[in-house]
Amino acid sequence: LPICPNGSVNCQLSLGELFERAVKLSHYIHLLSTEIFNEFDERYAQGRDFIARAVNGCHTASLTTPEDKEQAQQTHHEDLLNLILGVLRSWNDPLIHLASEVQRIKEAPDTILWKAVEIEEKNKRLLEGIQKIIGRFHSGEIGNEVYSQWEGLPSLQLADEDSRLFAFYTLLHCFRRDSNKIDSYLRLLKCRLIHNNNC
Amino acid sequence: PPEKPTIIKCRSPEKETFTCWWKPGSDGGHPTNYTLLYSKEGEQQIYECPDYRTAGPNSCYFDKKHTSFWTIYNITVRATNEMGSNVSDPRYVDVTYIVQPDPPVNVTLELKKPINRKTYLVLTWSPPPLADIRSGWLTLEYELRLKPEEGEEWETVFVGQQTQYKMFSLNPGKKYIIQIHCKADHYGLWSEWSPEYYIEIPTDFRVRDM
Secondary structure: OOOOOOOOOOOOOOHHHHHHHHHHHHHHHHHHHHHHHHHHHHHHHOOOOHHHHHOOOOHHHHOOOOOOHHHHHOOOHHHHHHHHHHHHHHHHHHHHHHHHHHHHOOOOOHHHHHHHHHHHHHHHHHHHHHHHHHHHHOOOOOOOOOOOOOOOHHHHOOOOHHHHHHHHHHHHHHHHHHHHHHHHHHHHHHHHHOOOOOO | OOOOOEEEEEEEOOOOOEEEEEEOOOOOOOOOEEEEEEEEOOOOOEEEOOOOOOOOOOEEEEOHHHOOOOOEEEEEEEEEEOOEEEEOOOEEEEHHHHEOOOOOEEEEEEEEOOOOOOOEEEEEEEOOOOOOOOOOOOOEEEEEEEEEOOOOOOEEEEEEOOOEEEEOOOOOOOEEEEEEEEEEOOOOOOOOOOOOEEEEOOOOOOHHHO
């Protein structure tokens, strides 16, 4: 029986339930991001040394986020949630274009195509979920969090194949990283706020 | 000059610190010194290994203070002696993806014989001590394997994040070997298998009970 059956009024998921769903979703998104990255890497990146060129290539690098456990643990939960929201929002636009542009990659397997579409959709869902969680902490305006603009669409449409594939590689590499970051922060927050740091 | 060394492995046992190991090349019999150098994504500066000792010979240990996640380390090792020097190929490392925990510990096996219900074997274990599960920083998933003592084929069972497992389908009079390993859920590498644990299923344990 769904916790909030349709039509029920004033029925609110508990914060614990919201976090449970957010962690499940972020876990799934990271799993997809790892699979799509590995599949792309195996099929299109072997021997091209893209990783060496991908260093400093993430559009979200400008967002200052905790880089280790201590930093994350010392970050107030509202700040961490806003950071998560900022990273998620930074990926809205690129994931939309990834899902459409990936169709144009030569002999792109269906598994890469549907994962790109699935990731875009799930990332939007997670963003909505995080907004709900933030809303539980303060009723203030949501949406003024810092996020990073992506200007990479032209590089996904380059005529030169190597450059175009490198652009896709960088995007998938950066998304895998950021989805792992979001997943790690959400688990920390869930254990901190819901399980009193005793997961 | 010495042959160029090879960085053979980098590993983080608990997603908080990490270590890299290298294999020296031939040094022509000349005393040769090894220097590990690294730079981090987004920074121009080049650093030297913070600790050559803790993890033993031909290694560099990065403690918490020197370990960052979601950032690429560009790591090389230079071999130098009186004849000259040579540098390894670079190794690009994101510590997030080199997590390989230690095996689970405190493994217990217990046969349970409830009245009027099936007899079964209960396995329990604990996460490796270094892994901080409580804060949520690291989430582990487990897999166990078992086989009859004289058997060849392991039966592998993925048990997710739980630290207990009940087994019902064991043959009376048989002795079984059981091992468990773990990994960070959905990334990183499986740990080594735990030591082998043995359990003998009593013969008075009639098939009907199963």
